[in-house]
Amino acid sequence: xxxxxxxxxxxxxxxxxxxxxxxxxxxxxxxxxxxxxxxxxxxxxxxxxxxxxxxxxxxxxxxxxxxxxxxxxxxxxxxxxxxxxxxxxxxxxxxxxxxxxxxxxxxxxxxxxxxxxxxxxxxxxxxxxxxxxxxxxxxxxxxxxxxxxxxxxxxxxxxxxxxxxxxxxxxxxxxxxxxxxxxxxxxxxxxxxxxxxxxxxxxxxxxxxxxxxxxxxxxxxxxxxxxxxxxxxxxxxxxxxxxxxxxxxxxxxxxxxxxxxxxxxxxxxxxxxxxxxxxxxxxxxxxxxxxxxxxxxxxxxxxxxxxxxxxxxxxxxxxxxxxxxxxxxxxxxxxx
Numbered sequence: 001x002x003x004x005x006x007x008x009x010x011x012x013x014x015x016x017x018x019x020x021x022x023x024x025x026x027x028x029x030x031x032x033x034x035x036x037x038x039x040x041x042x043x044x045x046x047x048x049x050x051x052x053x054x055x056x057x058x059x060x061x062x063x064x065x066x067x068x069x070x071x072x073x074x075x076x077x078x079x080x081x082x083x084x085x086x087x088x089x090x091x092x093x094x095x096x097x098x099x100x101x102x103x104x105x106x107x108x109x110x111x112x113x114x115x116x117x118x119x120x121x122x123x124x125x126x127x128x129x130x131x132x133x134x135x136x137x138x139x140x141x142x143x144x145x146x147x148x149x150x151x152x153x154x155x156x157x158x159x160x161x162x163x164x165x166x167x168x169x170x171x172x173x174x175x176x177x178x179x180x181x182x183x184x185x186x187x188x189x190x191x192x193x194x195x196x197x198x199x200x201x202x203x204x205x206x207x208x209x210x211x212x213x214x215x216x217x218x219x220x221x222x223x224x225x226x227x228x229x230x231x232x233x234x235x236x237x238x239x240x241x242x243x244x245x246x247x248x249x250x251x252x253x254x255x256x257x258x259x260x261x262x263x264x265x266x267x268x269x270x271x272x273x274x275x276x277x278x279x280x281x282x283x284x285x286x287x288x289x290x291x292x293x294x295x296x297x298x299x300x301x302x303x304x305x306x307x308x309x310x311x312x313x314x315x316x317x318x319x320x321x322x323x324x325x326x327x328x329x330x331x332x333x334x335x336x
Contacts, residue, residue, distance in 0.1 A: 001201060002044060002105075004018050004019065004045070004276075004308075005045055006043065006045075007036070007040055007045050007109050008040075009038050009122070010039050010043065011032075011035050011036045011039040012035075012037060013032060013035075017032065017036065018036055018040075018307070021036045021037065022040075024300070026185040027030075029139055029255070031149065031251045032112075034294045040112075048333075055299065056309075058088065058117055059113070059114075059116065059161060060089055060090050060117065060118055061090065061091045061093050061116050061117060062076065062085055062090050062091070062093070062094075062116060062117060062118050062119070062120060062300065062303060062304075063091065063093050063095070063108075063111035063112070063113075063118070063119045063120070064092055064093070064094045064095070064119075064120045064121075064122075065080060065094075065095045065097070065103060065104060065107060065108050065111060065113075065115035065119065065120070065121050066078070066094070066096055066122045066124075066231045067097045067098075067123070067124035067126060068096065068098060068099050068124075068204060069096040069124060069328050070096070070277075072247075072273075072275050073273055073275070073290065073292055074122065074214050075147050076292040076293050076296070077122070077145075077292045077293070077296040077299075078092075078094070078146065078292040078294060078296060079293060079296060080292065080294060080295060080296020080297040080298075080300070081120060081299055081300045081301070082085050082295040082296075083295070083296075083297065083305070083306075084296070084297040084298075084299075084300035084301050084304075085300045088304060090117075090304060092117060093111060093114065093146075093208075095107035095110065095111055097110065097124075097126060099124075099125070099150055100142065101126035101129040101130070102129065103220055104126045104129075104130065105126065105130055106124075108130060108133055108134075108274070109133065109170065110123070111306075112139060114138060114165055117139070117140075117307045118139055118140040118142070118303045118304070118306060118307045119135070119137075119139055119140070119141045119142070119297050120142050120144055120300065120303055121141060121142070121143055121144060121148070122144045122145055122146065123143065123146050123148050124145075124146060124188065124189070124190075125185070125187045125188050125189065127146055127147075127149060127169070127189070128149065128150045130148060131136065131147070131148050131149045131150055131151055134148060134151045134153075135150055137153060138306050139174075140153075140303055140306035141153040141154070141303075142154045142156065142299050142302055142303045142306070143155040143156075143157075143314075144156060144157065144295070144299050145158055145190065146155040146190070148191050149312065152314055153314060154302055154303075154306065154314050154315045154316075154319045155314070155315070155316050155317070156295055156298050156299050156302065156315075156318075156319070157295075157317075157318050158190070158290055158291075158292075158295065158318065158319055158321065159318040159319065159320050159321065159334065160189075160190045160191075160193035160194045160265050161193045161194065161196050161197040161200070161335060162197060162199070162318075162320060163194050163197060163272050163288045163290070164193065164194035164195060164196065164197025164198040164199075164201070164242065164244065165197035165198070165201045166197070166201075166288055166321065167197075167198075167203075167242045167270040167271070167272060167286075167288050168181075168197065168201035168202060168242050168270075169201040169204075169285075169324065170270060170286070170323055170325065170329065171240040171242060171268055171270060171329065172201055172202070172205045172207070174240070174268065174329060174330065174331045174332070175331045175332050176238075176239050176268060176331075176332050177207060177239070177242035178210070178213065178236065178237075178238045178239050178240070179198075179207075179213065179238055179240045179241070179242065180204065180213040180214070180215070180231045180238035180240070180241045180242070181195055181198045181213065181214045181215075181241070181242050182215055182217065182223075182224050182228060182231075182241060182242070182243040182244065182249075183195045183214060183215065183216045183217075183243070183257040184216065184217070184218070184219035184226040184244055184245065184248070185216060185217075185218070185219065186216050188219060188242070191216075191219065191244045191245075193213065194244040194292055195244065198242055212232065213229055213238055213326070215227040215231060217248075217263065219244070219245055219247065219248060220247045220251070221247045221248065221250050221251035221254070221302065222246055222251060224243050224245075224247060224249060224250065224251025224255075225251035225252065225254050225255045226246025226251075226255075227248065227251075227252070228241065228251065228252035228255035228256060229255045229259070232255065232259050232261060232267075232287070236274035237267075238267070239266070239267065239268065239270070239331070239332040239333070240267065240268040240269070240270075240332070241267060241269050241270070241271065242270050242271075242272070243270070243271050243272065244272050245271065245272050245273050245311045246271035246272065246274065246275040246277070246278050246281045246285065246287055247267055247275075248271070249270065249271030249272075249278075249279070249285055249287065249328075250271075250281055251284075252269050253269055253281060253285070253328065256269070256332075259326075263283055263328055264283065264327065264328055264329050265328035265330070265333060266333060268286075268328065268329040268330055268332070269285065269286070269328045269329065270285075270286045270287060270288075270328065270329055271285050271286070271288070272288050272290075272321075272325050273287060273288070273289075273290055273292065274287040274288060274289035274321075275287075278324075278326070279326065281328075283326070283327035283328045284323065284326035284327045284328065285326055285327075286323075286325050286326045286327075286328045286329040287323075287324055287326075288321040288322065288324070289321055289322045289324050290319075290321045291319045291320075291321070294319070295319055296312040297319070302315065312332075
């Protein structure tokens with residue numbers, strides 16, 4: 001691998017001139033700058049980012065900590081973060097907690113030790129474990145989707161309560177009265193907020209939420225499948241079902257098909273994310289589309305402005321989803 005000294009020798013300049021060209025720390029004539037850059041390209045020289053960071057106190061690297069990289073919603077969020085960062089010359093360093101709060105905390109320490117310029121954090125259910133670690137950090141932090149107790153930082157998230165409300169209200173307006181909710185783990189904040197929206201929509205319609213129609217489970221297709229099986233086995237099964245995310249909704253569709261329950265003839269189903277697969281399920285899934293890519297871009301743009309010195313009070317922003325009605329929801333059959 002080429003060194004800075006070798007680049008300087010081939011370009012006929014000093015090593016300090018090469019450094020100034022790379023770091024833009026001093027004016028260099030256009031002709032010399034072009035010659036140095038051409039030599040860097042020809043020799044395949046890669047500057048030492050850590051050394052540059054020590055010298056300039058910046059690494060142009062953003063840390064991103066998430067609880068689970070298998071979550072398709074987080075994949076779309078990450079795409080927005082990375083696109084916005086790449087456009088202005090920043091790199092992304094990603095750490096995945098695998099739904100283990102202790103592991104996410106350890107990764108977070110590692111990110112900070114690597115001198116990242118700023119951090120985007122999706123804390124999820126690890127909020128309480130991460131709070132002490134974040135409380136005294138000087139690096140700019142933007143919290144994504146979930147706020148963290150006692151951490152006074154910028155925050156951009158989805159309006160999960162509104163998602164649960166909009167999806168459930170749609171089912172109510174179709175005429176359903178016995179509406180179930182398939183929720184994720186009780187400790188997961190997004191699921192709790194969507195469940196609150198479900199309850200608000202029922203109460204607003206004059207319906208009393210039935211605890212027997214709310215089932216918590218794994219926030220994936222298998223969890224939705226198991227929850228729907230239990231609901232459909234009730235003596236008085238629901239005529240409609242809101243699943244707090246699309247993976248659980250797809251599992252519920254599978255359970256209904258296996259039980260010989262027609263969707264939407266005998267059971268209407270609505271999800272909460274509008275994943276790409278929702279438009280191609282059988283039947284096509286009614287869901288609430290979330291602005292995940294736009295949220296990722298906003299997170300990165302806000303963080304970079306903070307890194308570059310923008311002051312002002314911490315921002316709090318929740319983005320709204322939009323109901324997408326497809327073939328999995330319809331008015332209840334007579335007698336339901």
